[in-house]
Amino acid sequence: MNNAPARREVLIRRILAGVAGCSLLFLTLIMLFLFMEGLPVFAVVSVSDFFSGMYWYPTAQPPEFGIFPLLVASCAVTLAASSLAVPLGIMTAVWLTEIAHPTLRRVCKPLIELLAALPSVVIGFFGMVVVAPLLQDLLDLDTGLNLFTAGLMLAFMSVPTICSVAEDALHAVPSSLRAASLALGATRWETTVRVVVPAAFSGIGTACMLGMSRSIGETMVVLMAAGGAGILPRSLFDPVRPIPSVIAAEMAEASFRGEHYHALFAIGIVLFLFTLAFNLVAQYISEKNRRVLR
Amino acid sequence: MKRIISIFLLAGCLTTAAVFSVPAAAAEEIIITGSTTVLPVMQKAGEAFMAANPGIxxxxxxxxxxxxxxxxxxxxCQxxxxxxxxxxxxxxxGAGKGVNAVRTAIAVDALVPxxxxxxxxxxxxVAQLRxxxxxxxxxxxxxGGKDENIVTVSRDSSSGTFETWQELIMTPDKVSPAALSQASNGAVAQAVAGxxxxxxxxxxGYLNSSLKKVDVNGVEARPETALAKKWPIARELYVFTNGAPAGAVKKLTDYLLDPRKGQKAVAETGYIPLPAK
Incomplete structure (x- = not known):
């Protein structure tokens, strides 16, 4: 009779393992499918032409599948977004944990997390209808739908992610560290900058990487606000065409298992590798520093 | 545990019941495939057609x-x-396989700058547009305008609208990659108005008061000029059938050409309806 709970435990453990196994299996299958549908394009276009080609004319006769400008656009948009979102996100997190009055913090934190729940299509629409015309008139630009607008909107989206993860990391720094630093005569500023932030470095690094991987994979915002011109940007205010927007705009009309279809999956692979790299780096940072701290 | 199992059983019964309760409709099926430009008209008219003809x-x-x-x-396909x-x-x-494709025009697709x-x-x-x-x-x-850069707004390259533009205006050139590309007619209108x-x-069908239409080669963009084949950026949209339409297919083409039915769907999807015969 006594082993009934134990048996139940084994059963539950197996069910959970099965569920976890399933999700792993599905992810592997999705990846497999992605590669199976994407790789055939390299029968039509060589790998180097694909990556270094300057023109993306998938439906022309003969079609051209060069993704260099799209790749540059994706990187540029992510860079623009991160250079706004990373400082803003981290500073907000520092303010929330170290400076803000606890009451204010209890009000602000949920508000910031609410911002993370804003659907990207809303942010994209806001960028297209409000921000773009404003910037266009203010700076006398040719078009408000450009790299900067898209980066700004993406920053909007990644600040809450970065802030929320970084805040958790800062919050997890033991208060004994702060107390020790203050006891040794450091000011609050010195304690924050030299003790608390370095101690939470791994978490903050993870936060940045997660924020960046969110902006590189984001689709609606860049589809609506980046302008969609397949050129190499020469300034911050040139229109660009990042990878996700190409897939979103063209997949519906690409003929099933045609060259264009395979090419879209191939750029999906590229995007997948990018996000994977970001996540691996994030994991590496958090693992490495965790060990150092202990 | 028992409760969970019984929930599963109940769910199972319900799904089985749902599967079997679908009436086995002895409907005649018409398979339609082809141009993505014509697709929205067919989808719109098709829904109403199926509602009016439950047997098809x-x-x-x-x-x-x-x-x-x-x-x-x-x-x-039929x-x-x-x-x-x-x-x-x-x-x-087609002739080699015993198929005699017969053409039926159902709408006019005209674009306006x-x-x-x-x-x-x-x-x-047309040359200036190109x-x-x-x-x-x-x-x-x-x-003939002000001293300002031109910002070209185009459609994503796999849309039917882009194809029409490419074919009737651009050939033998290509739309420059510097053109902004938008994902729908509405988005283009929005971008140009702003x-x-x-x-x-x-x-x-997407013209509105916040946009100014441009004459091309001195012809004004109006449904009449497009139907009279004077407007340079227009083409007819067709359905092809094997032999003259008959039976259920005839019902469908009649429906498409009916000014109060199919042709209304044509106008609603942004194309120009054919004049009533």
């Missing part, structure tokens, strides 16, 4: 005009949608 079910898919005609020739006329080679190929209402330009030639979109003309001054330096192209 339509299976509608896109894939391009060429694929549609190929499918018709191989007997894989109706092929096409945004161009059938080629001699395709007719011959649009600019911001504050832009003084009134008329552009120059603007291929990136050779970059300032409004060169075509930018004084821009030019875009949209279907007739």
């Amino acid at each position: 079910s339509l299976s509608i898919s896109g894939g391009g005009s060429g694929n549609g005609i190929k499918a018709l020739n191989e007997g894989l 109706v092929a949608m096409s945004s161009r006329d059938i080629k001699e080679s395709e007719l011959k190929e 649009v600019i911001h209402p504050e832009n003084p330009v009134k008329n552009l030639t 120059g603007i979109y291929s990136g050779k003309i970059t300032n409004w001054k060169e075509v 930018n004084r330096r821009s030019i875009g192209y949209i279907g007739f």
